[in-house]
Amino acid sequence: MKLQPTWSRRKFLATATGASAALLPWPTWASNEPDPRVTALVAATIGIDTHNHVDVPLTTAEVPGPTLDLAGELKRSGLAAICLTFAIDYQELRNPGDAYERFQNGMASLDQQLQRNGMTRALNLADLRAAHQKQRPTVIQSIEGGHFLEGKLERLGEAYGRGLRHLGLLHDHDASVPLGDVFTNPAQWGGLTTFGANVIRECNRLGILVDLAHANAETVAAALKVTTKPVLVSHTGLDTQLGQNPDLARMMQPRLISKEHAKFVADAGGVIGVWTHLADTPLAYAHNIRALADVVGIDHICIGTDTKLTPSYRPAGSTGPKPGEAAPPPGSAPGPRPIGPGNESPRARLGERTNQAWADQQAGFYNAVVEALLQVGFTQEETGKVGGGNFCRVFDAATTGYR
Numbered sequence: 001m002k003l004q005p006t007w008s009r010r011k012f013l014a015t016a017t018g019a020s021a022a023l024l025p026w027p028t029w030a031s032n033e034p035d036p037r038v039t040a041l042v043a044a045t046i047g048i049d050t051h052n053h054v055d056v057p058l059t060t061a062e063v064p065g066p067t068l069d070l071a072g073e074l075k076r077s078g079l080a081a082i083c084l085t086f087a088i089d090y091q092e093l094r095n096p097g098d099a100y101e102r103f104q105n106g107m108a109s110l111d112q113q114l115q116r117n118g119m120t121r122a123l124n125l126a127d128l129r130a131a132h133q134k135q136r137p138t139v140i141q142s143i144e145g146g147h148f149l150e151g152k153l154e155r156l157g158e159a160y161g162r163g164l165r166h167l168g169l170l171h172d173h174d175a176s177v178p179l180g181d182v183f184t185n186p187a188q189w190g191g192l193t194t195f196g197a198n199v200i201r202e203c204n205r206l207g208i209l210v211d212l213a214h215a216n217a218e219t220v221a222a223a224l225k226v227t228t229k230p231v232l233v234s235h236t237g238l239d240t241q242l243g244q245n246p247d248l249a250r251m252m253q254p255r256l257i258s259k260e261h262a263k264f265v266a267d268a269g270g271v272i273g274v275w276t277h278l279a280d281t282p283l284a285y286a287h288n289i290r291a292l293a294d295v296v297g298i299d300h301i302c303i304g305t306d307t308k309l310t311p312s313y314r315p316a317g318s319t320g321p322k323p324g325e326a327a328p329p330p331g332s333a334p335g336p337r338p339i340g341p342g343n344e345s346p347r348a349r350l351g352e353r354t355n356q357a358w359a360d361q362q363a364g365f366y367n368a369v370v371e372a373l374l375q376v377g378f379t380q381e382e383t384g385k386v387g388g389g390n391f392c393r394v395f396d397a398a399t400t401g402y403r
Helices: 009-015 019-023 036-044 070-077 098-116 125-133 154-161 194-206 217-226 246-255 259-267 282-296 365-375 380-399
Strands: 048-053 081-086 138-144 164-168 209-211 232-236 271-274 301-303
Touching: 036 365, 036 380, 048 138, 048 232, 048 301, 048 380, 081 098, 081 125, 081 164, 098 138, 098 154, 125 138, 125 380, 154 164, 154 194, 164 232, 164 380, 194 209, 194 217, 209 232, 209 380, 217 259, 259 271, 259 282, 271 282, 271 380, 282 301, 282 365, 301 380, 365 380
Parallel strands: 048 081, 081 138, 138 164, 164 209, 232 271, 271 301
Antiparallel strands: none
């Protein structure tokens, strides 16, 4: 006999965005059918992945690359928006100007990809809310690493003018003019550099959210003394949550943060994104979020998958790393084959693509996460905060610049 819930869809919709949402119990039975409470909560909240790579060519000859179904993948995911990011330091930066050229090509590629998809960038919270109300997927433009600045602070203003609203201060490799110490590299700058501090101040002035992912604890502590706006750590996890794959855990552990690191970000009003790495199922992911919530509180957590909605991209004939790809963990499935224009369906590793984050995943990413969060005991209000409400708060504060 199929159990029937005693609540109505209308009653749920009335509570999905209010404090009374916590009063409704979460049913404990499982079903292969979409649960109406999950569907309604996904629709009622602004679900955001705060760190999602979209691979595009960074060389002039290949701009804009294969057509990407970004809007379709976003709709399938259930997310309202992603912080769409690209990094320019995966391949070695040999010459002055290389980083800036890659930045320009990456932005030009994304301009055309967004136009092809009938999408625009959200520049502030009002844009996010308007797009969500109209059920139009949107993106927040992000760049991972300040390499393109090459010591020139004025380039931040140019990037702002092109739609940048979220800057990852650091990435895997030092910029030609370093901004701070990366947590996976030997410390050599004493934390935040003078240029890094100036970049944070200029982001505060313009209205760009500062992301301190990849920064070591000393850099984060110094940055929190400089910034006048809340910050984000978009993709990481607690170093106590290592999952079930020892090889993957060894590779990822240097990229995780301690409870103390998490606490001083939260104490400064910041928000921390939990990635899907080291979680083999949506429930394991929800438990990783619960572990962080027990440390910093529910108001300081968001979703930051470090995955890709769209297929990976490599320049035609390339055998090196593609834009946005880190080395696969030992013993993992082979990586995707190289692709170029007209070759748009690479074989992705499990967990690389957002809508294929877990084995046998049937629902869109955000639907799966919402269901799991409710199953581990989060209320509907708390789930909405993790899903996007907390990020929206800091994004709004950060993008209200001083201009």
